[in-house]
Amino acid sequence: MPKQPMYQQIAEDLRKKIDTGQYAQGSQLPTELDLRGEYGASRNTVRDAIKRLTGLGLIETRPGQGTFVTLQVEPFVTVLTGDPRSGDGGDEGASYLSQVSAEHRTPFETLPRVTVQTSHEGITRRLRVPPDMQVVSRHQERFIDSVPWSLQTSFYPFDFITRGATRLLMPEDIAGGTVKYLAETIGLVQVGYRDWVTVRSPDENEQQFFRISHDATVFEIFRTAFDQHKTPMRVTVTVFPTDRNQFIVNVGDELPAPQYGDDGFHPA
Structure with a gap:
């Protein structure tokens, strides 16, 4: 056999x-x-070896930092659909916390960082408000099992x-x-989302927070x-790294719960 x-x-x-x-996961x-x-x-030989391992997803190169062993994370499966009136699937955090806890994993999210700003066109267009209208922004970082998610x-x-929903600030x-809060304080009932x-x-x-390389990819979900009254009441933008997230969309009533394989994260 040739060498x-x-x-x-x-x-x-x-x-x-x-x-x-x-070389442990996450180590340099x-x-x-x-x-x-x-x-x-030679330099080229070592670089070719690094390219091979990068192609296998075992390591990643971070510009200005070095080469690191990829963090192998068990993907978290998010069910995007749910009852919009209850908040399950439609709220900014309640669904995430309940889904993670149901899988016996440990969720954590930072307290919201709140700002009042004139937002960019992509948000004002989805909210269907004038481009110069101010909006309240509530930003959070979310983790599962201490991994940035x-x-x-x-x-x-x-x-x-x-109008009275001052706790948003x-x-x-x-x-x-917030779904329940807005219904109780200003009478807005969430009936659906897109x-x-x-x-x-x-x-x-995002590269720094998720500890991913510049050539990785992320999902970006705009939830309106x-x-x-069929008027937009909130736009939530969530960024998920593709290496640790999968999604389920249910169509139809009273579908059975997903069944997971032995690896725990390939639902059927």
């Missing part, structure tokens, strides 16, 4: 070290110069505040969720919620 090329030998040796935990590999010295190889920002028309969780799902490259902030 493997040098770069394949290096890649295989590094792969074994990753599999055995010598030796520099290119150190690898050249360790294996007595999503970034979420909800936008509300500022006139909700003048508070950097705190709203007990029962999800617009896109895939794009992460920006610099509608009140009983």
Whole structure:
């Protein structure tokens, strides 16, 4: 049997070290110069080995930081559909917390970071308000089992505040969720929502928060919620890294719950 090329030998040796935990998940590999010295190889040979492992999804290169062992995370399955009146599937945080807890995993989300701003066209267009109208922004970072899972920002028309929904300005969780709160305070009943799902490259902030490389991809979901008058009442933008998220959309009434395989995250 012909001998493997040098770069394949290096890649295989590094792969074994990753599999055995010598290079733990999330840890940094030796520099290119150190690898050249360790294996007595040229720069191009080491780079070819790195490319091979990158193609296998075992490592990732972060510009200005180095090369790291990829964090292998069990994907979290999110059911996008739910009862909009109760908030399940339609609220900014309640559905996430209940779904994660149901899978016996540990959820955590930061307190909202609240700002009042003149938002960009993509938000005002979905809210169907004038482009110069101010909105309330509530931004949160969300984790599962201490792993960064999503970034979420909800936008509300500022006139909700003048109508009495002042807690939207508070950097705190709203007990029962905003769907229930808006119904109780200003009489807006959420009757439905529309999800617009896109895939794009992460920006610099997302790369750092999710610990992903610049050439990774993220889902971006724009959820527009509608009140009983079919008027947009909220736009929630959630960014999910594609390496740790999967989604289910149910169509029809009273469908059976998903059945998961032995690996725990391939529903049927």
